Amino acid sequence: MELDEDIQTTQRGFHCNLCVVNIPNKPSLEDHVKGKKHQHLLRLRAQRKAQEQNSVFVSGFKPDTSQTDLKEYFAQFGPVSDVIMDKQKGVYAIVEFSEPQNAQAALAQLQHQLNGLKLRVKPRERKDFKLASRGKHDSKTHQISLDKLNYELCKTSSVNEQMLKVVESFELKDNEKKGRDLLVQLLQEVFTEFFPDCQIVPFGSSVNSFGIHSCDLDLFLDLENTKGFQACAKSSEAQTGENQSEDCRSEDSILSDIDLSTATPAEVLELVAVILKKCVPGVHKVQTLSTARLPVVKFSHRELNLHGDITINNRLAVRNTRFLQLCSGIDSRLRPLVYTIRLWAKQKQLAGNLSGPGPLLNNYALTLLVIFYLQNRDPPVLPSVNQLKNMACEEEECIIEEWDCTFPSQPFIVPPSKNTEDLCTLLSGFFTFYSKFDFSASMVSLRDGHVLPITDFLQSDEEAVNTSEASGPKPKRSSAPKLGPMNVLDPFELNHNVAGNLNERTQKNFKRECCEAEKYCRSLQYQQKSTKGKFWGLVRLFVLPSEAGPRSHVDPEKIMEVSIPFKAAVLPEPLRAQLALAGKGFRGLWFVKVCSAVHMVFHEVLKCSPLAETQTTAVCQNLDKADRDGNEMEVNNNQSVEDSGLQAKGETGKKRPLTVEEEGPSTSTVIQAKKPKLDADLEHPEPVHWIWSQSNRVWAGRRKVRRDLLKTSDETSKPEGGCVDIESRVTQSIVEKEEKLQNSLEFEVHAEVVGGNESTEVVLRFHPSHDTAGVFQDFFHFLESFLPKMAETILGRAGS
Template identity: 30%
Template sequence: MASSFALRRLHMRGKGGLCKCLQKVDTFLHRTIGTNAVGRCGSLHAVQAERLEQAQRSILISCYSRPTEKKFLKYLSRHGDVKKYFFYESYGVYAVVEFANRDGVASLLEEAVIPSVSNEALVPFKSRLLSLKNLSSVDSNQQSGLQCQPQTSIPINQLIQRLSREESIDQQVVSLTETYQLTDENIRLRFLVCSLLQDIAAAYFPECTIKPFGSSVNGFGKLGCDLDMILDLDGISGGKPKSVLSLEFQLKRANSERAVTQSILSVIGECVDQFGPGCVGVQKILNARCPLLRFAHQPSGFQCDLTASNRVAIKSTELLYLYGELDPRVRSLVFTVRCWARTHGITSGIPGAWITNFSLTIMVLFFLQKRSPPIIPTLDHLAELAGSADKCVIEGNDCTFVIDISKIQLQSNTETLEHLLREFFEFYATFAFSKMSINIRKGKEQNKPEVAPLHIQNPFETSLNISKNVNATQLDRFVALCQESLWLLQQSGTNTPRVGNRSNTATPWGLATLLLPSQVAGVKSRKKRRREPASERIKGLLDSLKNNSQPKKRKKNTK
């Protein structure tokens, strides 16, 4: 495994402390993104397949009264072997329960009844979202014993205190990654929501699959991030190739694939809006470049986007997952830079002129490709290693790259996370944004093909600029904050652990100081001054010295 090879090299080169930190986060990522059965050699396809199977054996239960875990488990065990369960809070207490096989789910659904409510009309729509009532609950003094798994990240002030107690900046970066990344429980919940929506879509498209993509599965997702899903119809079987029968009743012709996507999402959107349990605020955004449905799933607390044709985004998800698997420093640095950017308003959850998380991630990958030696390979190199099974062309765009991680040989780079973080800020504080484009396919700067403050080439749709929305003001703020953060990390007073006056309070230092808003208060409104040519600056300096050397003329007294 490539990541294990990287860790072994670090250990052999004497980087024991860094190796220990990276091994810690590497193990945690292995436990959350994949499962023990799949392992780190498994592709994203294998990980998703196992997660989807888990979701098919799972149910979501709303617990109106908090039951004791013992009685809760005893009740469910009557229907089958419970493999895993956990509780969480979102508009009430919910439980996710995974049975050892689907028979347990079927048995539980057979016992469930359709409730009767006076003065209201009910739609008898069955789903795996159930409500549990009248199971004897604990009293108020015992309720605290029910452990609910967190589904959102901790506040920034708590994170700063946690980081301030670490002993090195490397450990701070690893601690931030562990704190913010998706937990195993949160990933299970995301796949379960996809599975519940798949039950609705399957009424129209049997054998279809709804699966997550983007930050939910690429390894860079933060607790609380949106849930992006795709309705996959490619897996629907069509029988024997030479059969004399065709499924005309399932096939209607349309002018374009886009029109088909719009029709599919329109119908499913109506069904989700009318009958989808817990789905509220359904919006049909069908005229966007990539048509989608947007809604909130209240039982999980997720903001959801469902599309049916964004296949390039699927390949981007696979690529980011691959890069994250190659070296644990990749994910750690991305999490750190993203957290830093969100804290200072460089990125935002609201669409606008801000740098997006995807653009910021590509910038981190590009920086790691530019190290000497490179920490990760270029996309072109990954394409060269691809076999025939990896070949992929989507709408004329070459999306080919190797999937088997064991085929990728990494170069020996032992730079610490602290050094990489400092170098990242220096790299982009001096980057020639006015002339150059960022390109992870080539791994080197290229002349801008268009006039835009920030140009980052789309890895697959190479004619597109993924940062086209960013304006000059936001780019200037990013550069200014990089300069400010670099300066802070270079100061001896801020990169050394310090102990606060009180035993339970630690004084911010290192990475924690970069997350303090007060440190960059003056940067937010600072405008980047236009840099004059060197000859003009020297000429201005000489003129200034000449004027200062001449004696000032005394003013005549006119009185």
């Protein structure tokens, strides 16, 4: 097929500039071009282009000019289909005609006059059509806003000064703080009229010492005293028979229509929204979100040009705010680090969900990551939450919703840190710390000040209440935190993962950008000011991904590997329980489970033939059989660890060379049903080695075969085993219809598990040993996405 102007050829296939997607091969390209999305965008682009040709830009009219006035004036040149006005940014309008010749007629007239003023009429600006993506910021807008900052940063003499300059540039100024304080006072006065003795308590970025220009104003409406007032008033009314409270204040207010002790949060928030709309000057765009995780009323304020939120059930957030205030008061280096890392994360598109909930880091989670890093410096910069708890006096004890939120109220109570590292060193250390962090198999715990193993959170809800011995009183709620690619435990609400919204891509991007930043921080461009006026220090660190240039080329021989990451959230409950019992040895058990799943994919789903099955492969088959029998895998205690198929050698997460000799005959790994878990030392299992042979192009045309198979199968004949059995039938159908390869494709697979100093995952390395037909590259490209998904599916049904 002939490529159109939207399709660009790349080293790995094709790229569609219109849809902003990569396409691996020509068959997929044909399907993409004919697809609904591409065709829709083609029509949309043509429509936008026609609108530009039919429109003129108009300015110079009076502010009180209406759309009707403009439409009536320009109707003399032809039918006007629409008038778009924008009076917020400036007095201008876009007048769209029905035909392009009408717009040309309006432009041909030299002078235009409306209501005594001369109008400026120009052609509408032509813009390149781009696919708008939710959640991704406009890099040009952000770059323009940083131009002045970059200039100021380059004038400084050190990275330390640059970080302080970042704080100065972004922090809330005194006049902004004063404006917010006045608004809080106004809201307090208004709401007190309707909810006597209530309190408006600000929290979040505005007051936690990490606020930036135009950050939201988060408010907590505390109605506890109001509930007491209402109960007292009702009691007094029952005794006296009058609608008056004991302190002679009339209850002729909004409280007459609602009982706070029985009202739902949604009902109370509706009343809050009404008060905001009708009684608070300058407030507009009031919206109630009663179905959110924390129900909230959103609003905007015209004069202050800020957005605000009001909640009624968020005491923990207020306490979190005071905790961040305390941390910034304990050590002055925290604020520059947080401001700098937040800006870095935003520029690298790792943080800042512009459309509300999204898969990126929020500022709170990012700040906790910085604090946790400082807790783990040697010596520590900040103490753990448990250490802070022990420094508090009895009067400072605080229990909220049965979570222990105790810490000192003043920073001078905390002894100063013995750590004397400067900001430049600490920033570099942050990237080093998280570039080697095992996110998927660890839980970041600021309360303990160190990593907690993920196995502590794989138990059933009833067993997973306490995360550590010193985690405070046992709450009634026993739900475990949501596990995901990145796990950051809230310091007080110990069943809340503040990074639970992240997806696997964001976690990988975060770690990759940390690795890139760690490498850059070792260079002189980071540490020393340029004598030639070039960008240096933080300026180069903040470079947008699109402007950083192409990444270093990787040798194709080194990328023939597929990774299957550890995903605790998708594992079935029986397997989670086994891993929890395995303790530190969970990687060994999980590795064998994954190897069993991979073996099943190659042998049963893709119909590969084993040419050389090692004893380890046989172990995987035995394990699979044991799973079906309801048994658990164990290592025979009569054999030494060195003799077993799963060995404990080297440091945690250290990659070991894979050699066939290392996997000599082993008969020590057996299946037993008595002991409930693996030995705790089995953290580093031996690599697994397979040699497979494939005789058919089982990867070619699978979508069409699968679609036809599902269409022709009735409900009674459809496979009962889900997508695994479906994919097996797809392969069988291809084998029956397609001709065999002239020479079978033979390839080796080496599998090993890594973790500890890197993300826990099973790495599968592929080496074609016989590929005269030259088809292995296509087969490997298919396996890159197919193999992890199928292995995850098989693991997900384990124990079911």
